[in-house]
Amino acid sequence: xxxxxxxxxxxxxxxxxxxVRDTNSSWIAENLTGxxxxxxxxxxxxxxENEIIKALNxxxxxxDFVFTTGGLGPTLDDxxxxxxxxxxxxxxxxxxxxxxxxxxxxxxxxxxxxxxxxDYSFFPKNTVFLKNRVGxxxxxxxxxxxxxxxxxxxxxxxxxxIFTDEVIPLLQKDNKDFYLVKKTILTxxxxxxxxxxxxxxxxxxxxxxxSFAYLPNLGRVRLRLTAKGKDKEALEALVQQYSGKIHDxxxxxxxxxxxxxxxxxxxxxxxxxxxxxxxxxxxxGGNVAHFITSVSGSSAYFKGSxxxxxxxxxxxxxxxxxxTLENFGAVSEQTAKEMVAGALKAxxxxxxxxxxxxxxxxxxxxxKPVGTIWLAAGTKDDIKTLKLQLGKNRLKNIETSTxxxxxxxxxxxxxxx
Amino acid sequence: xxxxxxxxxxxxxxxxxxxVRDTNSSWIAENLTGxxxxxxxxxxxxxxENEIIKALNxxxxxxDFVFTTGGLGPTLDDxxxxxxxxxxxxxxxxxxxxxxxxxxxxxxxxxxxxxxxxDYSFFPKNTVFLKNRVGxxxxxxxxxxxxxxxxxxxxxxxxxxIFTDEVIPLLQKDNKDFYLVKKTILTxxxxxxxxxxxxxxxxxxxxxxxSFAYLPNLGRVRLRLTAKGKDKEALEALVQQYSGKIHDxxxxxxxxxxxxxxxxxxxxxxxxxxxxxxxxxxxxGGNVAHFITSVSGSSAYFKGSxxxxxxxxxxxxxxxxxxTLENFGAVSEQTAKEMVAGALKAxxxxxxxxxxxxxxxxxxxxxKPVGTIWLAAGTKDDIKTLKLQLGKNRLKNIETSTxxxxxxxxxxxxxxx
Numbered sequence: 001x002x003x004x005x006x007x008x009x010x011x012x013x014x015x016x017x018x019x020v021r022d023t024n025s026s027w028i029a030e031n032l033t034g035x036x037x038x039x040x041x042x043x044x045x046x047x048x049e050n051e052i053i054k055a056l057n058x059x060x061x062x063x064d065f066v067f068t069t070g071g072l073g074p075t076l077d078d079x080x081x082x083x084x085x086x087x088x089x090x091x092x093x094x095x096x097x098x099x100x101x102x103x104x105x106x107x108x109x110x111x112x113x114x115x116x117x118x119d120y121s122f123f124p125k126n127t128v129f130l131k132n133r134v135g136x137x138x139x140x141x142x143x144x145x146x147x148x149x150x151x152x153x154x155x156x157x158x159x160x161x162i163f164t165d166e167v168i169p170l171l172q173k174d175n176k177d178f179y180l181v182k183k184t185i186l187t188x189x190x191x192x193x194x195x196x197x198x199x200x201x202x203x204x205x206x207x208x209x210x211s212f213a214y215l216p217n218l219g220r221v222r223l224r225l226t227a228k229g230k231d232k233e234a235l236e237a238l239v240q241q242y243s244g245k246i247h248d249x250x251x252x253x254x255x256x257x258x259x260x261x262x263x264x265x266x267x268x269x270x271x272x273x274x275x276x277x278x279x280x281x282x283x284x285g286g287n288v289a290h291f292i293t294s295v296s297g298s299s300a301y302f303k304g305s306x307x308x309x310x311x312x313x314x315x316x317x318x319x320x321x322x323x324t325l326e327n328f329g330a331v332s333e334q335t336a337k338e339m340v341a342g343a344l345k346a347x348x349x350x351x352x353x354x355x356x357x358x359x360x361x362x363x364x365x366x367x368k369p370v371g372t373i374w375l376a377a378g379t380k381d382d383i384k385t386l387k388l389q390l391g392k393n394r395l396k397n398i399e400t401s402t403x404x405x406x407x408x409x410x411x412x413x414x415x416x417x
Numbered sequence: 418x419x420x421x422x423x424x425x426x427x428x429x430x431x432x433x434x435x436x437v438r439d440t441n442s443s444w445i446a447e448n449l450t451g452x453x454x455x456x457x458x459x460x461x462x463x464x465x466e467n468e469i470i471k472a473l474n475x476x477x478x479x480x481d482f483v484f485t486t487g488g489l490g491p492t493l494d495d496x497x498x499x500x501x502x503x504x505x506x507x508x509x510x511x512x513x514x515x516x517x518x519x520x521x522x523x524x525x526x527x528x529x530x531x532x533x534x535x536d537y538s539f540f541p542k543n544t545v546f547l548k549n550r551v552g553x554x555x556x557x558x559x560x561x562x563x564x565x566x567x568x569x570x571x572x573x574x575x576x577x578x579i580f581t582d583e584v585i586p587l588l589q590k591d592n593k594d595f596y597l598v599k600k601t602i603l604t605x606x607x608x609x610x611x612x613x614x615x616x617x618x619x620x621x622x623x624x625x626x627x628s629f630a631y632l633p634n635l636g637r638v639r640l641r642l643t644a645k646g647k648d649k650e651a652l653e654a655l656v657q658q659y660s661g662k663i664h665d666x667x668x669x670x671x672x673x674x675x676x677x678x679x680x681x682x683x684x685x686x687x688x689x690x691x692x693x694x695x696x697x698x699x700x701x702g703g704n705v706a707h708f709i710t711s712v713s714g715s716s717a718y719f720k721g722s723x724x725x726x727x728x729x730x731x732x733x734x735x736x737x738x739x740x741t742l743e744n745f746g747a748v749s750e751q752t753a754k755e756m757v758a759g760a761l762k763a764x765x766x767x768x769x770x771x772x773x774x775x776x777x778x779x780x781x782x783x784x785k786p787v788g789t790i791w792l793a794a795g796t797k798d799d800i801k802t803l804k805l806q807l808g809k810n811r812l813k814n815i816e817t818s819t820x821x822x823x824x825x826x827x828x829x830x831x832x833x834x
Binding site: 015016017018019020021022023025026027028029030031032033038039040041042043044045046051055182184191193194196197200211213215216217224226279281284285286287288289290292293294296297298299302303304305306307308309310312313316317346347348359360361362389391392393394395396398 | 430431432433434435436437438439440442443444445446447448449450455456457458459460461462463464468472523525526533534537550551572574578630632696698701702703704705706707709710711713714715716719720721722723724725726727729730733734763764765776777778779811812815
């Protein structure tokens with residue numbers, strides 16, 4: 001069986017002026033992908049009849065399914081229903097049943113019934129309705145140009161309700177023999193280009209029904225394997241085989257899979273080992289603590305942090321030796337190590353992370369240019385360090401050194417296993 | 418002069434399987450709208466030559482400008498550059514200058530240079546480059562079908578850097594007879610609905626060539642005034658008139674204009690007053706310090722922070738009284754005040770902020786449900802406090818209480834002027 005395809009169309013001026021971000025499309029795309037339906041194109045158009053009809057014609061001629069969201073509310077700027085009638089070449093028809101239901105709903109909510117409700121109760125003739133359990137605008141199903149076209153309101157909870165309760169059962173009936181198996185491998189600490197090079201012979205040899213992609217983001221690169229076809233078990237075996245090959249090659253760079261984050265992975269390791277963590281932060285300015293405490297339940301293993309932006313704070317709160325600061329500078333391996341020791345003592349924990357560096361964009365010297373950062377992680381008995389040489393962008397440097405400091409802690413914990 | 422139009426095209430399989438949400442398009446759309454360019458359509462397509470070319474043809478025939486993002490990384494799945502060459506009908510050409518730059522960059526980062534870098538250094542012939550200050554993939558500018566086509570990498574900070582530093586100056590040069598005057602008023606500490614109610618008679622009376630929008634974001638609401646037309650001076654006067662009316666009505670909620678951030682505004686106030694700041698953070702977990710230190714130059718007024726996630730740290734490092742914790746709890750006005758006093762002493766500063774609360778999603782009690790947060794800001798002589806009752810979303814609670822803590826400091830400083 002051929003893979004089924006879909007187009008998504010989001011309708012609304014607010015999307016095209018950037019006032020509202022389209023979150024519906026990625027949600028629908030993820031769900032369709034999970035159902036083995038391949039999304040070919042996502043389009044956002046203005047609330048204009050000719051633009052909507054143009055997009056509907058392109059979509060219905062190119063894909064098996066078309067999903068549109070938006071433009072179904074009761075206000076004057078919502079022209080979607082009339083546009084659908086024109087696109088389908090049918091009349092608008094008053095729906096008494098719908099009118100009575102909405103009238104009852106508005107009365108129940110204590111609202112007034114206005115003439116607008118009457119106009120709102122017209123639909124393209126022969127519309128198949130899809131029930132909306134959380135709002136008044138129903139989903140609608142049409143057929144044209146050989147495609148099944150489904151229209152849903154743009155309010156995310158309403159769209160999700162219609163999609164989940166009405167659309168998915170329809171699609172599953174329609175698409176029984178097609179499977180999609182995916183796996184996301186999460187790496188940290190190496191550049192996309194370097195990983196790609198290490199994996200070149202593996203990725204060069206992947207069969208046609210398997211696809212492979214790199215998704216880089218500040219210190220981290222996600223690797224995505226996607227297999228499509230009829231034989232679910234064979235696809236799972238194929239993904240497993242390539243995931244295994246990649247793991248054998250670059251296992252040291254892999255910190256997790258799917259939706260893992262470095263802060264969650266490190267948190268789980270600390271919890272398992274029953275260790276309490278502290279951080280001592282200079283260049284990351286509290287961002288390591290922020291990443292750690294973004295995880296719900298982190299108070300089980302995180303006790304606190306000292307952000308020592310001033311040298312005085314490094315000395316007074318973290319007990320970094322004045323001589324160390326004078327001889328090696330605040331941005332040095334020695335200072336990073338003493339910050340770890342100081343955090344262990346000040347916060348009274350088993351293990352600590354420290355960061356010190358020049359986040360930029362100014363403040364560098366010839367010997368220590370902007371982007372020079374020292375990380376340290378360890379216990380009273382042993383401390384690992386890492387020097388980074390990043391770029392000049394302050395926010396990127398802060399986030400990159402944050403995740404790499406967490407990764408240094410992960411590697412430290414692994415080395416003590 | 419006719420209003421200029423644009424199409425946006427996002428390239429990447431990851432968008433169409435819903436794994437990555439396209440945040441670039443709404444950002445570009447908002448910026449283009451601000452420059453008086455009307456976005457007609459946003460399209461997301463797969464990494465497939467024929468799909469990309471089809472979208473480029475449609476877009477370049479329909480709009481004055483086409484912006485594409487994505488598909489410019491060094492790995493095998495990035496086919497955008499070759500596709501552009503085909504679309505333009507030109508050869509690919511080796512760019513030695515680019516090759517040498519990337520080689521130097523990879524070397525500096527300690528990576529190895531492999532053959533792939535050579536392939537990565539080919540570009541469509543006659544490409545006009547747009548400088549990327551935060552990554553290796555440059556922006557590219559082409560002309561076809563009467564449209565100006567601009568290709569940018571999909572990594573958001575890289576796209577934003579190219580757009581801001583390279584594209585905006587080009588667009589401004591190109592769009593001389595049509596004026597768009599805008600002003601963004603930044604408020605903090607009040608809900609959109611409440612502000613809308615306070616401003617109702619003003620916003621009801623705005624003339625047709627002026628538009629008004631609310632853009633809410635966790636504790637902050639941006640109010641955007643946009644006037645369009647030919648008479649620049651009249652437009653500026655109109656915007657100034659309405660901005661003044663709004664300021665007269667809700668001046669106490671306004672912390673800045675345009676691209677100000679609360680952390681920058683507070684930083685400037687501290688600098689002007691020559692005050693040194695510390696933070697003592699529980700529920701915000703270092704995020705207040707992170708916001709403050711995101712601002713370049715913040716070391717001039719920020720000395721450090723104690724993140725006291727454990728009560729033990731509140732007692733030992735911040736010297737919060739054990740009895741206070743026992744009698745009032747860690748989430749209390751008393752504890753917040755003692756945390757301010759403790760931070761002033763531990764970090765040795767003039768002024769301090771403290772946060773303590775239940776970020777959630779669990780950990781609430783009937784008396785102190787999730788979202789109960791106490792903020793405090795002050796000096797050794799006087800401390801202001803504020804109680805928040807937020808929702809159950811951990812990340813939202815952290816960010817909202819972070820910005821409102823900074824706002825409490827702003828109000829404290831204003832009261833001492």
